Amino acid sequence: MTRDEFEPKIIAILCNWCSYTGADLAGTSRIQYPPNIRIIRVMCSGSVDPLYVLKPILEGADGVLIGGCHTGDCHYINGNYKARRRVAIARRVLEQFGVEPERIWFRFISASEGKLFADTVRDMVGTIKELGPNPMRAQWEI
Amino acid sequence: MTGLYRHFVLPVPEGIRRAVSGWLGRLMEAGRFDAVLAPCETTSENSVVTALIRQPARLDRVDPVAPVALVNAARVLSDVTRTQSDTRLAVLLRPCEYRAAVELAKLKQVNLGPVVPIGLDCLGTFSPADYKAAANAAGGGAALTGTWVDQLRQGQPPARAEFQVRPACSVCPTPVADLPLRLGLVGAPAGSLLVEASGEWAAVMEALGLDEVSSAGARGALVSRLQAERAAASDRALAGYLGKVRDLPALMAELSNCLKCLNCRRACPMCYCRECVFETPLFDHQSGQYLKWASRKGIIELPTDTLLYHLTRLNHMSFACIGCGQCQAACPVNLPLAYLWRALGEKVAALFDYVPGRSLEDPIPLVTFKEDELEPR
Numbered sequence: 001m002t003r004d005e006f007e008p009k010i011i012a013i014l015c016n017w018c019s020y021t022g023a024d025l026a027g028t029s030r031i032q033y034p035p036n037i038r039i040i041r042v043m044c045s046g047s048v049d050p051l052y053v054l055k056p057i058l059e060g061a062d063g064v065l066i067g068g069c070h071t072g073d074c075h076y077i078n079g080n081y082k083a084r085r086r087v088a089i090a091r092r093v094l095e096q097f098g099v100e101p102e103r104i105w106f107r108f109i110s111a112s113e114g115k116l117f118a119d120t121v122r123d124m125v126g127t128i129k130e131l132g133p134n135p136m137r138a139q140w141e142i
Numbered sequence: 143m144t145g146l147y148r149h150f151v152l153p154v155p156e157g158i159r160r161a162v163s164g165w166l167g168r169l170m171e172a173g174r175f176d177a178v179l180a181p182c183e184t185t186s187e188n189s190v191v192t193a194l195i196r197q198p199a200r201l202d203r204v205d206p207v208a209p210v211a212l213v214n215a216a217r218v219l220s221d222v223t224r225t226q227s228d229t230r231l232a233v234l235l236r237p238c239e240y241r242a243a244v245e246l247a248k249l250k251q252v253n254l255g256p257v258v259p260i261g262l263d264c265l266g267t268f269s270p271a272d273y274k275a276a277a278n279a280a281g282g283g284a285a286l287t288g289t290w291v292d293q294l295r296q297g298q299p300p301a302r303a304e305f306q307v308r309p310a311c312s313v314c315p316t317p318v319a320d321l322p323l324r325l326g327l328v329g330a331p332a333g334s335l336l337v338e339a340s341g342e343w344a345a346v347m348e349a350l351g352l353d354e355v356s357s358a359g360a361r362g363a364l365v366s367r368l369q370a371e372r373a374a375a376s377d378r379a380l381a382g383y384l385g386k387v388r389d390l391p392a393l394m395a396e397l398s399n400c401l402k403c404l405n406c407r408r409a410c411p412m413c414y415c416r417e418c419v420f421e422t423p424l425f426d427h428q429s430g431q432y433l434k435w436a437s438r439k440g441i442i443e444l445p446t447d448t449l450l451y452h453l454t455r456l457n458h459m460s461f462a463c464i465g466c467g468q469c470q471a472a473c474p475v476n477l478p479l480a481y482l483w484r485a486l487g488e489k490v491a492a493l494f495d496y497v498p499g500r501s502l503e504d505p506i507p508l509v510t511f512k513e514d515e516l517e518p519r
Contacts, residue, residue, distance in 0.1 A: 087519065
């Protein structure tokens with residue numbers, strides 16, 4: 001596979017109240033964005049255990065996008081702030097082991113920001129195309 | 143946390159064990175505490191376990207110097223204090239055990255309210271198997287301890303030609319805990335222990351009739367030198383280790399013998415979950431699932447998710463790693479977990495300026511947050 005043909009697979013874990021609804025708005029507004037993401041809806045970004053970030057990376061997903069509400073907007077008061085800390089830890093741990101932190105994105109996207117959601121996915125796909133495929137895809141001893 | 147120490151001499155004419163047993167017994171009889179949790183030599187005289195002592199007469203097994211720790215005492219302290227809190231309990235703790243107790247107290251797994259922690263000097267411990275073999279060869283733990291107690295007084299770690307202290311101990315920069323009451327062996331003149339007491343404990347030692355000395359003598363300088371030397375050696379060793387595991391295949395090579403037995407998480411004082419996610423039905427897959435995965439990749443390792451297990455633990459707990467190394471001691475295949483955890487734990491904790499075990503007031507990173515931090519994400 002040459003770099004030009006490389007189409008990243010990105011797992012997007014989106015909070016029900018903001019980012020998932022933002023993705024929905026992008027769709028109903030007919031905003032185009034690359035089809036590289038597989039969306040998993042969760043109730044809150046604060047409910048995303050690092051396990052669910054690590055597993056896709058170890059299985060060879062090229063990136064993980066976590067979407068939560070803007071600060072102060074979390075429907076569970078502060079889940080997004082806690083998610084921000086968890087993501088920082090996951091990026092720091094993975095960075096030690098040569099996994100580029102740029103493969104893990106955490107973004108605040110509200111229910112009204114369909115365009116921001118589409119732009120975020122486009123930016124992320126571009127960044128990960130630069131990084132290239134996740135070499136873990138070929139590993140079996142995980 | 144501690145104010146200025148006052149120093150008292152505890153004579154040990156018939157050995158450290160008898161003197162410390164007697165000292166604890168007198169404090170118990172004076173009503174300072176109702177029970178003692180302490181390392182105690184087993185009847186077989188070749189092992190030291192943690193024991194809960196309720197009768198002063200049974201303090202005779204207490205062994206505060208044997209360089210062996212089967213479990214991190216904070217783990218059993220959790221059992222003894224978590225759900226009941228009215229018995230005043232003296233607990234003899236090594237520095238790493240006190241740090242674990244502080245972390246567990248913040249997680250409401252240890253109740254330090256009724257606890258009188260008493261610090262022990264620790265220059266490192268041997269693996270229980272090594273200690274047992276050496277004690278058998280020496281004709282019992284007391285004889286074995288006699289062979290290195292003078293070294294400990296001079297700040298030299300316990301040493302044998304055949305084996306060394308556990309890897310975690312070899313990179314431990316803290317021989318002495320920051321506690322208001324502690325038993326000092328490093329720097330204590332021959333034939334004595336130094337009791338360092340601050341606050342109300344100084345008055346208690348006075349009331350016991352211990353002789354006060356104006357200074358700790360050689361102890362202060364010895365401890366400072368030890369801390370500096372060990373911190374430098376630890377930084378070198380841990381940086382060297384991290385240099386070896388710069389990519390996931392290198393980490394996989396380090397962990398390739400993992401059995402996924404979860405012993406490390408059971409031995410870890412900071413892994414306090416009653417049920418680990420890796421023991422839940424989340425990982426009870428349908429049989430066909432394994433074949434599907436194997437079809438996709440061509441080959442998969444079984445049991446699955448060993449790397450995921452270690453990385454998840456690092457994400458969940460590494461900022462709280464207090465460096466006792468019980469994970470590696472419990473590992474049946476001797477994975478180099480102690481270095482990995484200490485080295486990476488420091489880096490992760492640094493994201494939040496957190497130092498595990500430092501203070502009961504520092505909130506645990508994952509239960510708190512700041513309005514503005516960690517940006518850009």
